[in-house]
Amino acid sequence: MENSSCLGYEVMDFLGEGTYGVVKLAYSKRHQKEAAIKIVKRRPSPHCVVDKLLPREIQILKTVEHQHIARVLEIFDELSDGRVFVVMECAKMNLQEKIFDLTRVPIGQAKAWFSQLLSAVEYLHQQDIVHRDLKCRNVLVTADNQIKLAEFGLGRFYAGCFYCTADYAAPEVITETPRDAKKSDVWSLGVILYTMIVGTLPFRGVSLRGLVEAQKKPVTFPYGIPVDEDCRKFIEFILHVDPSTRPSVTEVANHPWMKIEKDQEW
Structure with missing residues (x-):
């Protein structure tokens, strides 16, 4: 996956699709463990995703912290190619x-x-x-x-x-x-x-x-x-x-x- 290596992640596998975007399994060099990366392309995603759903999701993920909610490790939402990476802890x-x-x-x-x-x-x-x-x-x-x-x-x-x-x-x-x-x-x-x-x-x-x-x-x-x-x-x-x-x-x-x-x- 282009851009992931320079951000410190090595993609290992495809995990599935979320509400929008795809989710991939990666190894985090910084965190020294596996992580799930949700990747959303701002283009050509519908306006409702770019203008409403994605900003809401990022705002919520930056707000919540609970032992039974998947923890967000990092969010990269201003990449030059228009993609957004949401890096989360993964599960079995x-x-x-x-x-x-x-x-x-x-x-x-x-x-x-x-x-x-x-x-x-x-x-x-x-x-x-x-x-x-x-x-x-x-x-x-x-x-x-x-x-x-x-x-x-x-x-x-x-x-x-x-x-x-x-x-x-x-x-x-x-x-x-x-x-x-x-x-x-x-x-x-x-x-x-x-x-x-x-x-x-x-x-x-x-x-x-x-x-x-x-x-x-x-x-x-x-x-x-x-x-x-x-x-x-x-x-x-x-x-x-x-x-x-x-x-x-x-x-x-x-x-x-x-x-x-x-x-x-x-």
């Missing part, structure tokens, strides 16, 4: 890949990881920041089994609006009705927890209208997958279709089900 894999490997995450481990994710999102909401794209692929799992929230490409300081990947999006997001973006983040958290425990997404639809209709029905759990009644009720508590009765992230974090017993952890 993302949560989507981890679930695929395990088929399902054991309840104790799911509770521990969900607690860490909740602490990250609660921190963001306290700073009046909404993530707007919470999903398993944007949650990293480190080599020592810690959760790190990443990918703030759609994040913004709270202003009541929201967008998200459809399968993780709240009903009010899909129908584009007036909404509380923080409550929409909470819905996405409920989808993530369900996916960890069951191994599949809770709602499916061949169209957005079909997805909304599925979301209006009671949450179901596949036959043969053991999910105790308390856990089912907790997930139902999070996935309230009406955002006015949906809990805040703090209410989710303080729910009795979240009282983790150490002997339950993986």
